[in-house]
Amino acid sequence: MSEPNGARPAFGLRTRPDPGDRPPERLPDRLPADAKIDLSTERILASVDVVLDSLDRELVGLAPVKTRVREIADLLLVDRVRERFGLSAERPNLHMCFTGNPGTGKTTVALRMAGLLHRLGYLRRDRVVSVTRDDLVGQYVGHTAPKTKEVLKRAMGGVLFIDEAYYLYRAENERDYGGESIEILLQYMENSRDDLVVILAGYADRMDAFFASNPGMSSRIAHHLDFPDYTLEELEAIGELMLGGQQYRLSPAAAGAFRDYLRLRMTQPRFANARSVRNALERARLRHASRLAATRGALGKDDFMRLEPPDFLGSRVFR
Ligand SMILES: Nc1ncnc2c1ncn2[C@@H]1O[C@H](COP(=O)(O)OP(=O)(O)OP(=O)(O)O)[C@@H](O)[C@H]1O
Ligand SMILES: [Mg+2]
Incomplete structure (x- = not known):
């Protein structure tokens, strides 16, 4: 296990040791001071x-999430060229916090972030270790530190x-071991930030309260990203x-019914943005299947793909 240490290798192509997950990268030529570089080629x-x-x-x-990823990618490009000019290019802090409604x-973006940062050259592995409290915090004295360190080791x-x-x-429980886990996380977030990106996620109000009682955590996070609720058009x-991914399609009339469904659903309790969309489509598939099963006569390929208004209008959202 690579213990955290103070040494921070310069970020970039030239100096990164390669423990195997990534094919060895070509060392770019060192540029003379009067060289000119076209960043579009670098892209x-x-x-x-x-x-x-x-x-x-x-x-x-x-949009805010995509913009931030674009900015991080731009920084990577500029850092790569800076390094070739012999300028310092310290690896940026990439720890993030994602807040937003259900x-x-x-989670979707967090799971993709490793792939993104890996392709952009910031991470050595395309891997996400996804955990919650129970994976980090033990129930007895002495259990928490080994548990947290084991998770960190896997995520490195x-x-x-x-x-x-x-x-x-x-906060309400003095004898809770969560604080011990947080201390270790903070230490690794600081000392191993060249080799580890930590992403925290949760609902905004509770996250705010968490940061208020853990200012050390807040200050180690460089990117606070807020995930807005989706608009009707986005849903x-x-x-x-x-x-499309499941090879279904909406008839024009069904597109109208789906829109009406969403407009109503958005105003109802326990609406969960894109997850509610996924659930609605699951139920529409069930109704579609029952409808086909009750149909007499021959059915073509398109019948098996095409959703119609009744597949949505049967929902209790309309009652
Ligand atoms: N912008 C998007 N485009 C397409 N699909 C999306 C988008 N956002 C979310 N989804 C889909 O919606 C579902 C729920 O998303 P996800 O689990 O990432 O939400 P979450 O913010 O983590 O929710 P929770 O707070 O409840 O954990 C997933 O199936 C995901 O694929
Ligand atoms: Mg989630």
Whole structure:
């Protein structure tokens, strides 16, 4: 296990030791001081646009998140060139916190972040270790430190994703071991930040309270990203994307019914953004199947793909 230490290798292509997960990178030529560099060529070489385009295609909306990823990618490009000019390029702090309401895409983006940062050259592994309080905090004296360190060891080189991070800290319970885990996390976030990205996620109000009682945690996080609720149009687009992925489609009339469904559902209790869209489509598939099963006569391929208004209008959302 790589223990944290104070030595911080310069970030970039030239100096990174390669313990195997990544093919050895070509060392770029050192540039003379009067050289000129075209960053658009660098973008292609670093396959930055491939990464950003797939993020754009596969996730609807989330403009603030996409903007931040773009900024991080730009910094990477600039740092790569700076390094070749012999300028210092210290690796930026990439610890993040994602806040937002249920179903706004926090977990989805966190799981993709390792892949993104790996392709951009910031992480040695495309791996996310996803944990909650119970994976980090023990129930008896002496259990917490080994548990937390074991998780950190597994996550090293990639992303450690701590969902609902505020459960780590229980202000009301003096004998809680969460604080011990937080102390270790803080230490690694500081000392191993060249080789580990920690992403915390949760609901905004509880996250605020957590940071208020753990200022050390807040100050180690460079990127606080807020995931907004989706608009009606975004929810529709997410639905279309999900259906396309499952080889279903909406008839024009069904698109109208789906829209009406979403408009109502958004105002009702326990609405969970994109997750509610996913659930609605699951139930529409059930109704579609029952409808087909009750149909007499021959059915074609398109019948098996096409959702119709009754597949949505049967929902109790309309009652
Ligand atoms: N922008 C998006 N585009 C397409 N699909 C999305 C988008 N955001 C979320 N989804 C889908 O919605 C579902 C819920 O998303 P996710 O689990 O990431 O939400 P969350 O913010 O982590 O929710 P919770 O707070 O309840 O944990 C997932 O199936 C995910 O694929
Ligand atoms: Mg989640």
